[in-house]
Amino acid sequence: MKSIGVVSPQVMHFAAPLPLQSGATIADYTLMYETYGELNASRSNAVLVCHALNASHHVAGVYELQDGKKNIGWWDNMVGPGKPLDTDKFFVIGVNNLGSCFGSTGPMHINAATGKPYGASFPVVTVEDWVHAQARLADELGIAQFAAVMGGSLGGMQAMAWSMLYPQRVRHCVVVASTPKLSAQNIAFNDVARQAILTDPDYHGGDYYAHGVVPKNGLSVARMVGHITYLSNDDMAEKFGRELRNGDYQFGFGIDFEIESYLRYQGDKFSEYFDANTYLLITKALDYFDPARAFGGDLAKALAGTQAEFLLVSFSTDWRFAPERSREIVQALVRNKRRVTYAEIDAPHGHDAFLLDDSRYMRTVESYYGNVWKEIEGIESGVRA
């Protein structure tokens, strides 16, 4: 299948302060973003793709790196010419969220007020804060209304938040492998990850940049525990089982099993490119997301003001955000008589399935966007008429 090819990130600076849910304010900030495809004349074909924990604005296409390697967008199988979200038709935007570590203003950046990196003083941001920041980007890009806002996992939370905070700006809301709120178990795993980082002596209270170190060990353990929750038990059994790295037990605390080798490698690799303060921030954004909270726990009330149509997708072996969590959203939407399509995909790959190729999943999304496109053609012909 074709790819978009070589893409370049763009930068937008926002001089106006952004008030946050916490009561704090970010004085000014920069967002990194990418766009694919062309915005049509009626500005009716824009789709915002929101990223999850460790991803970025680099949704699709490739960066040509100096050493000949390529950095492919995290959802390149979903977004591109002829792909389910077809960039021959749609104008797609990926944006790196505030507090992340891929170019948008975050803990690694200098706080103009102090002349030092924000570090742990970077304010705790929420899904809703991100959406408000994204809305300003949409304003600057001249997009009054999105054809769709889409995301998986934490990205799906942003799509949901868009439908609630800016109901008139979202025609379709595509929420994949997400949840209306984290469970106690979800929060528990996040807190293990945070504790691993916070207690790493190289964390230095969040000011590790000044010490020329990173809390690599803590971040690596955090990633390992996270990674376990992304894979299904069955998938892990299938891929790794009890395969030994060196044919026999080593009777030490090094690596015996392939699964250990894999997870430690994933942890190490992650700790080399991801920022620990960002990891803390993003896990908190996950924990705090709970739109029903302001409505006495009633998700239907929280979604009552939405105007979008919804596509929800979940995966059978996802035990992080299990299908029943998506069904809660579907039921709350149905109670509001919203139009909603729900697909529960029987897939072995756990939570990670939302990033992987699965023909039923891809066809479901493709088909949905086919209908969104027909709507847009209707709008266009109305404009022309």
Added chain:
Amino acid sequence: MKSIGVVSPQVMHFAAPLPLQSGATIADYTLMYETYGELNASRSNAVLVCHALNASHHVAGVYELQDGKKNIGWWDNMVGPGKPLDTDKFFVIGVNNLGSCFGSTGPMHINAATGKPYGASFPVVTVEDWVHAQARLADELGIAQFAAVMGGSLGGMQAMAWSMLYPQRVRHCVVVASTPKLSAQNIAFNDVARQAILTDPDYHGGDYYAHGVVPKNGLSVARMVGHITYLSNDDMAEKFGRELRNGDYQFGFGIDFEIESYLRYQGDKFSEYFDANTYLLITKALDYFDPARAFGGDLAKALAGTQAEFLLVSFSTDWRFAPERSREIVQALVRNKRRVTYAEIDAPHGHDAFLLDDSRYMRTVESYYGNVWKEIEGIESGVRA
């Protein structure tokens, strides 16, 4: 219900070297143990209770502590006068395993060969090594054959190993909430725990005793992640849900949710009494247990030499060692035409259920031991006749 009352641990020293599965040898060693009830004349009523990860020889009864507090045995609800394992009838033995940190020879003890604590040089011990050490204790206590060997989780693995290593010495084998081998996911969680300990700078390569510190942070994170796997998702949702500690989001990295408070407390408490080197050793013993491995993965072949009758118990919401893992054992026993009773208890408390009161669970075990007792009465009347 009555308790055994005040009990005291006993000590047995073994001067003969113990060869280990790894090829290493422990020159000499001490085992801490406790006994409850009386050994009958025919020595036919002895039951060995094997402990799991963080428990000890202190199975039942209480220690009167100096400050007026009581230290109750970890399975006091199961073992005692009139309890499912009735100490008015049975002579029950609890023994602390080699490498543990409750009195039996372990990493904290002085290695006579070096004059220093073993630390990380304590040999990696396996479930089978423990069973051989326990068998020597049984020899010393004059018990040629146990009426039953019993354990939950890792303790259940020891009971299984007894039935395979000493088939003629085990009449009944009671295996609760256990598994024939750890899954990739089980191993993955154990390795996260180990990595948290090994990368804690206070671990000092296992020689932290000499530095006057303990790797408290690493051990605490290890316990947190372990603890999550002991509780069911539903139980955690029921007990903690998204309850906030201080009524509202704190927008920091301290404690927001009750589940965080609970887990951090559990982690801290554990790291104050448990030894990190022991934690490493015991997680390895768990990972390595795989009796089918020497039989090309065929569990039925591994169990072919057993002579015991079996009781297997699992719990519906246990996702650490799920019911299907117990069913694998049952099926392998059935293929060998062993007598086996299997109870799958519908209980909400996850893996921890094996330590908790549940009337169906308790009645199942009580009923099983009732039959064991009838057998013993038969043996006794035969002796008297």
